[in-house]
Amino acid sequence: MFGAAVRADGRPSGALAGRIALARRLALDDPSAIVFCSGAVGRARPSEASVIAESLRDVVAGERLVLDEVSRDTLQTARAAACYAKANGVRRAVACTDNWHQPRARMLLWMFGVREARGAWMTHRAQPIRLRARNYAREAVALPYDAVAGAWASTGARVTR
Template identity: 35%
Template structure:
């Protein structure tokens, strides 16, 4: 019986630490301040079949537009993959920002940004080729620490984050998911 009690206490402690770590990560991002950068990197999300961004993605794009309009960045890199139905996230993001008034020449399209790791790898390669050294990553608040960490792992020295004021119930799951994802990004080979 004492072994069963010990195992339950141990598992409960792990769960509390996991939840606490997720809250700490999300809080760190909430209190981080975006800094002016050479490029803003917008991570993709759901795009509907008609090419319109989901509310979550539209909020990210609006935040990127604000950063560009306020001259916090000179370029905007939109990164996303192509879903099973053939919808291209990055092209839809590009079209959205062009409609908002950002010149097409100031928007870089990464159509191979299927996940945060791929986006960080592709964005850092683009930055190296262009001699850019600072990035402003635009995503949800809970995702900023991992996205920034991934960019730093790929050699981007100066990274800050910006997030839209947007919340959904699924953020609770996402906050918890960020803990093991961040650990994986710390040990994942480049």
């Protein structure tokens, strides 16, 4: 599950709450699934991953929750999830994120070796057209950037000074 902002009072932002609701539905549909909760501490504590996990504890057993509290963006989350999947023999994944974020999230998972990653489409609450346009515009810029960054990172290349 890809993280999103945590509010100053520690509650999930609207975006994160929507992703948590999607993860909850998916976890209930597959009681054996591992839920990879990702997201570092942003502007407010606690970490996105811990907010996700705490929000799901009533429907997901603790041993099924994996927390990645280091990843700060989509690229890092995809890499961490792929590393976890490879180390634990996980072959299939569901990208739990907003619809507008799905193409980039799934592309990066694929680039890092999770070849069987599908999307789970969210039913979005009503959003102002300006917000939706901003999200899609951001993705239009971020997708090609992350395609290059992901290709570079998936080769194991390191930048040195």
